[in-house]
Amino acid sequence: xxxxxxxxxxxLLDAIKLLGYKEPTLIQKRAISLVLQKKDLFATAQTxxxxxxxxxxxxxxxxxxxxxxxxxxAVILAPTRxxxxxxxxxINDYAKFMDIKSEAxxxxxxxxxxxxxxxxxxxxxxxxxxxLLELTQNGLKLGDVEMFVLDEADRMLDxxxxxxxxxxxxxxPKKHQTLLFGATFSDKVRxxxxxxxxxxxxxxxxxxxxxxxTINQVAYLVDADKKPQLLSYLIGSRNFPQVLxxxxxxxxxxxxxKELPKDGLKTGVIHGDKTKANRQKTLEQFMEGRYRxxxxxxxxxRGLDIEELPYVxxxxxxxxxxxxVHRVGRTGRAGREGEAISLLDVYEKFEIRDIxxxxxxxxxxEVIEGFEPDPNIRRKDIDAQKLKSEHKxxxxxxxxxxxxxxxxxxxxTLKVARKKRKTTKRDPK
Ligand code: AMP
Numbered sequence: 001x002x003x004x005x006x007x008x009x010x011x012l013l014d015a016i017k018l019l020g021y022k023e024p025t026l027i028q029k030r031a032i033s034l035v036l037q038k039k040d041l042f043a044t045a046q047t048x049x050x051x052x053x054x055x056x057x058x059x060x061x062x063x064x065x066x067x068x069x070x071x072x073x074a075v076i077l078a079p080t081r082x083x084x085x086x087x088x089x090x091i092n093d094y095a096k097f098m099d100i101k102s103e104a105x106x107x108x109x110x111x112x113x114x115x116x117x118x119x120x121x122x123x124x125x126x127x128x129x130x131x132l133l134e135l136t137q138n139g140l141k142l143g144d145v146e147m148f149v150l151d152e153a154d155r156m157l158d159x160x161x162x163x164x165x166x167x168x169x170x171x172x173p174k175k176h177q178t179l180l181f182g183a184t185f186s187d188k189v190r191x192x193x194x195x196x197x198x199x200x201x202x203x204x205x206x207x208x209x210x211x212x213x214t215i216n217q218v219a220y221l222v223d224a225d226k227k228p229q230l231l232s233y234l235i236g237s238r239n240f241p242q243v244l245x246x247x248x249x250x251x252x253x254x255x256x257x258k259e260l261p262k263d264g265l266k267t268g269v270i271h272g273d274k275t276k277a278n279r280q281k282t283l284e285q286f287m288e289g290r291y292r293x294x295x296x297x298x299x300x301x302r303g304l305d306i307e308e309l310p311y312v313x314x315x316x317x318x319x320x321x322x323x324x325v326h327r328v329g330r331t332g333r334a335g336r337e338g339e340a341i342s343l344l345d346v347y348e349k350f351e352i353r354d355i356x357x358x359x360x361x362x363x364x365x366e367v368i369e370g371f372e373p374d375p376n377i378r379r380k381d382i383d384a385q386k387l388k389s390e391h392k393x394x395x396x397x398x399x400x401x402x403x404x405x406x407x408x409x410x411x412x413t414l415k416v417a418r419k420k421r422k423t424t425k426r427d428p429k
Contacts, residue, residue, distance in 0.1 A: 001023070001024060001029050002023070002024070003016060003021070003024055003028075003032075003057075006024060006028070006029065006032040006033050006036075007032065007033055007036050007061075008032065008057055008058075008061065009061055009064070011064075011096075011097035011098050012057050012060060012061060012094060012097075012098070014096075014097050015093060015094050015095070015096040015097055015098075016053070016057070016094065018093075018096070019093060021053070024050075025049055025050035025053075025054070026049065026205050027043065027045040027049050027050055027051050027054045027203065027205045028050050028053055028054045028057070030043075030054075030203045030205065031043060031051075031054040031055065031058070031179075031203055032054060032057060032058050033058075034201045034203070035054075035055060035058035035059065035062075035177070035179060036058045036061065036062070038062075038177055039177070039199075039200065039201045040177060040178045040179070040180075040197045040198050040199065040200040040201070041055075041178075041179040041180065041181075041197075041200055041201055041203065042180050042193050042197055042200040042201070042202050042203070043179070043180070043181050043182075043202070043203040043204070043205070044181075044182055044183065044184060044185050044203070044204050044205060045181060045183070045203075045205050046183060046205070046325070046329055047183060047325075047326060047329030048329050049205060051151070051181055052086070052087055052090045052151075053090065053094065055076075055149050055151070055179050055181065056076075056087070056090055056091050056094055057094060059074055059076075059124070059147050059149065059179075060091070060094055060095050060098060060100060060124075062146070062147065063100055063123055063124070063146070063147075064098060064100075066099065070123075070144040071121070071141055071143070071144045072118075072122060072123065072124075072125050072140070072141070072142060072144060072145055073123045073124070073144055073145060073146050073147070074123065074124045074125070074145065074146065074147040074148075074149070075124075075125050075127065075132065075142065075145050075147070075148050075149070075168075075172075076091075076124070076125070076126045076127070076149040076151060077127055077128070077129050077132065077148075077149065077150050077151065077156065077161075077165065077168075078126065078127075078128065078151045078152060078156075079128070079129075079151075079152050079155040079156040079159050079161065080128070080155075080299075081106040081107065081108060081128060081276050081279075081280075082279070082280070082283070083151065083152065084104050084106045084126045084127060084128055085104055085106070085126075085280070087104075087126045087151065088102060088103075088104035088126040091124060091126065100123055100124060101120070101121055101122050101123050101124070102122055102123065102124035102125070102126065103117055103118060103122035103124070103125055103126070104125075104126045104127070105118070105125055105126070105127045105128075105131050105132060105135060106127065106128045106131055106276075107128045107130050107131040107276075108275075108276040108277075109131075109276075111131070111134060111135070111138065114131075114135065115135065115138055115139070115140075118135070118140060128161075129156060129161040129164035129165055129168065130161065130164050132164075132168060133164045133167055133168055136168065136171055142168070142171045142172050142173075143171075143172075143173055144173070145172045145173060145176050146176055146177065147176065147177050147178075147179070148169075148172055148176055148177070148178045148179070148196075149178075149179045149180075149181070150165070150178075150179070150180050150181065150192075150196075151181050152181065152182065152183060153180050153181060153182045153189050153192060154182040154183055154184055154186045154188065154189050155182075155183070155326075157186070157188040157189060157192065158188075162188075162192070165192065165196075166195070169195070169196055178196050178197050178198070178200075180192070180193055180196070180197060180200070183322075183325065183326065183329075184322065184325075185204070215328055215331055215338045215339065215340050216338070216339045216340070217328065217339075217340045217341075217342075217361075217363045217364070218339070218340075218341055218342070218363065218364050218365075218366060219341070219342040219343070219344050219352060219363050219364065219365045219366070220234075220341065220342070220343055220344065220365075220366055220367065220368055220371070221344050221349060221365055221366070221367050221373050222343055222344065222345065222367075222368070222371045222373060223345060223346070223371075223373050223374055223377055224345040224346075226371055227315060227343050227345070228255075228256065228259045228260075229371070230343060230368065230371045231245065231256070231260070231313065231315060231343065232259075232260060232263040232265060233368075233370075233371070234313065234341065234368075235265060235292070235293065235313075236263065236264075236265075240292075240310075240311050241292070242286070242289070242291075242292055242293075242294075242309065242310075242311070243292070243293055243294075243311040243312070243313055244293075244294050244296060244309060244311070244312045244313070244331075245293055245294065245295045245296070245312075245313045245315050246295075246296055246297070246298065246312065246313070246314050246315060246316070246318070246327050247295060247296075247297055247315050247316050248297070248298075248316040248317065248318060248319055249297065249316075250271045250272060250273055250297055252315065252316060253269050253270075253271045253295045253296065253297050254269065254271075256269070256293075256295045256315065257269040257295055260293055260295075265292050265293050266290065266291045266292050266293070267291055267292070267293040267294070267295060268282040268283075268285055268286050268290075268291040268293070268294050268295070269282065269294075269295045269296070270282050270283060270294065270295075270296045270297075270299075271296065271297040271299060272297060272299045282294070295315075298318050298320075298323045298326070298327070309331050309338070310331060310338055310339060311331060311338070311339050311340075311341070312327060312328055312331045312338070312339075312340045312341070313340075313341045313342075313343070314327060314328075314340070314341065314342040314343065315343055316343070316348070317342060317344070317348045317351050317352060317355065321354045321355045321357075321358045322358065324355045324358070324359070325358070325359065327340070328340035342363065344365065345373075346373065346377055346378060349365070352365075
């Protein structure tokens with residue numbers, strides 16, 4: 001199936017040819033013709049699957065006929081500034097041979113300048129929800145919008161943008177097409193979808209929360225205090241040209257930004273305390289190759305689109321298992337091979353089970369020579385936990401003996417009982 005067969009028209013075909021896209025990805029195969037048929041869409045697509053082109057190509061094609069009497073004709077909402085800028089760049093790449101004006105209007109930038117730019121007549125706006133709402137309060141009209149896209153809707157809701165989205169929606173004309181994309185179908189997103197979608201087509205391109213198949217995932221067990229050395233060792237000994245390192249906290253990110261250069265590793269850092277301009281600059285410098293390591297907290301894990309980034313290291317596991325999926329989605333993009341490495345201390349060794357449950361697969365755990373965990377270091381709470389469950393067991397036993405609470409018959413106990421019956425030896429005749 002080619003892009004042309006999906007109905008993509010020539011100016012867009014020329015543009016994606018320049019970008020080196022040969023075949024549509026799965027989400028593109030399934031979404032493009034539906035969007036061209038004016039269907040509302042409710043789609044899950046993992047990061048890195050080509051979902052931007054899946055909505056942007058048909059969106060641009062539908063705007064091909066100019067209408068000088070119309071203002072903004074398409075609005076794309078994204079959770080972060082970085083993702084908004086990435087989408088804006090993609091749109092410009094795709095629209096290279098079309099006469100379409102687009103603007104990115106994101107929070108943190110000078111709103112007066114944005115208003116001025118918008119007066120220049122943008123047909124496509126890529127925005128973060130809060131800033132778009134502010135702009136409408138400053139006179140931006142959305143009455144001509146034909147297409148409304150929510151990208152990474154689950155993340156937008158997690159970040160508290162629900163109110164803004166609900167305030168923006170009534171400003172759109174009654175008749176418009178809505179495309180809702182999320183990494184997962186969470187309950188929150190489903191609720192939102194009921195509010196804003198009309199008889200949508202559903203596309204589920206990946207199992208809930210599974211990570212991209214081409215990513216090789218591995219975890220190394222190591223004591224917390226040895227993590228910095230192990231990190232440097234891995235990058236150095238395996239000759240990683242560039243690597244994205246995730247930490248759970250800003251403090252850890254800042255710590256690594258100081259530690260890694262001592263081992264000769266040029267390191268950039270982005271987290272929530274850095275200004276947006278600073279984050280963008282650091283990211284650009286990383287992409288230019290000025291840094292070998294980019295350390296980021298989860299705030300930065302969305303919206304980063306780094307070409308052919310082969311390695312992601314979880315220096316610390318994320319506090320929310322879902323963020324693991326987003327983190328490792330930074331590698332193995334659009335079918336390329338990638339490797340995601342997690343460093344696990346004695347606590348994370350247990351925490352990773354929640355991630356494994358979420359992604360439905362086991363992650364290999366290994367030990368690197370010279371970095372073996374000290375067997376005497378145990379979780380501080382492990383004895384307390386053991387004691388608690390022992391108390392519980394004893395209490396249940398007592399209750400059972402007293403006959404107060406009859407033992408519950410569950411499918412499992414039944415199975416065990418049947419099995420026992422089956423295997424009971426007969427008395428010798
Ligand atoms: P996305 O999931 O939209 O962030 O896209 C991930 C990466 O895949 C981006 O670098 C895109 O430029 C690239 N990409 C998107 N569609 C294709 C395609 N059909 N063939 C090759 N690369 C693609």
